Amino acid sequence: MRQAPSPEAREVARAAARWLAMMESGGDDFDCAALQRWRDSSAHHEAAWQKAQRLRQRFAGVPTSLGMATLDRPALPRRAVLKRALGVAALVPTAWWLGRELPLEVWRADLHTATGEQRRWSLADGSALQLNTDSALDLDLKARRLVLVQGEMALNVQGPAPLAIQAPFGLISVSRSEVCVRLNERSCRVSVLSGSVQLQPLRGPMLTLKEGEQVNLLASGAGPVGAFDVAQLGWRDGVLVAQNQPLGDFLRELGRYRPGLLRWDPALESLRVTGSFRLENTDRILALLSASLPLHVQTRTRYWVTLTLRKNTV
CATH class of the missing domain: 2.60.120.1440 (Jelly Rolls)
Known part of the structure; x- marks a missing residue:
């Protein structure tokens, strides 16, 4: 029987899947550098990334002609079924691999x-x-x-x-x-x-x-x-509390409450943040941080946000 992965292995699998999805959608030089730092930081990270790469190659050969030929047929149900199948195929490299890395208990809980x-x-x-x-x-x-x-x-x-x-x-x-x-x-x-x-x-x-x-x-x-x-437990009231906390630590915690990718310039790590923030709207939290700290919020999509150090203006 396949042994369920440890919590650490699950987190590494999640991270590798997110990196794979980001690079597949067109990462820039900043993304590539950040990915390399993540890979270099741990042998487990590098192994997970190599596994993700092998999986991507395994699914790279899905023939597009199969989809085009079937979509040409007039039967609407077959079209709908194939469209759904093609949509699944596009997500397979990340979703299928992540599904294997996460234990079934998570999905069946x-x-x-x-x-x-x-x-x-x-x-x-x-x-x-x-x-x-x-x-x-x-x-x-x-x-x-x-x-x-x-x-x-x-x-x-x-x-x-x-x-x-x-x-x-x-x-x-x-x-x-x-x-x-x-x-x-x-x-x-x-x-x-x-x-x-x-x-x-x-x-x-x-x-x-x-x-x-x-x-x-x-x-x-x-x-x-x-x-x-006790501020660590503010989530019970839907609040994230920070008291002179390093911004990097705050953002890592905030990332647990946001779908997609939240990345930031390493230069922001040591900035300090204090306040109570309602978790019901994490976009508003980022806007509040931008208003009170020298950082700029770059939003590619709702699920892909990058924070950069804002240059001083005279």
């Missing part, structure tokens, strides 16, 4: 959110559940277990009967507590808003995490326990 979406549910026992952007969750309420497949969730359990959250890096038991869990490339971040939770990492002893505490669960076990900034 009981609950989903799209990019930029947050949703709330009330469970049968009165617990409150919320999913952040681009997240997937499986429910097994008979076993009182939730399986976080992808993304980020918040869970508020009011009753004494515990609910377990199964994540790739450990198990979290929640009762009379409120907790947030976020899957990252190499870790699972657990933050306790109220009460306390029991954690069983993949390796190492069980530990208790109390209100106001946060820990990263890793493949090697639990990291150090520390305090967390």
Whole structure:
């Protein structure tokens, strides 16, 4: 049986698929340089890009004459079917490969959110559940277990009967507590808003995490326990909060809520941003950044945005 890829592998696959789509649509010199930096930054990145290239070559030989001959026929249903097939063929190199890299559990999960979406549910026992952007969750309420497949969730359990959250890096038991869990490339971040939770990492002893505490669960076990900034959890109210944050870090977080590509000049990385931004309109967030910082927003399409350093004008 094919082993499901790790969260890190899924993120690399996503990134490679986005780069492939961008270059297929006509990347410029700036894009090529950015892609090269991404490839050079990790052997995993380079391997994923080479795999994407091989896949593109595999589908490059789809004969256009097949489509033209069939479209010439008068039967409307056959035309419609073929048009849809050709549309799928144009997307195959990216979509098919990305589909293979992402585990089926993501597509089959009981609950989903799209990019930029947050949703709330009330469970049968009165617990409150919320999913952040681009997240997937499986429910097994008979076993009182939730399986976080992808993304980020918040869970508020009011009753004494515990609910377990199964994540790739450990198990979290929640009762009379409120907790947030976020899957990252190499870790699972657990933050306790109220009460306390029991954690069983993949390796190492069980530990208790109390209100106001946060820990990263890793493949090697639990990291150090520390305090967390409640502003990290502003997404529950549809807000992205920054307090003198490096712009690069802010943009990487903002990119989770935007479909398509968001790129920026490395010269913008160290600029600082402070404020609370409503996630319901990320285009407006970019406009606000442009009004308060020396940057220019270049929009090729709604799904392809580049930020550049604005030159000083006298």
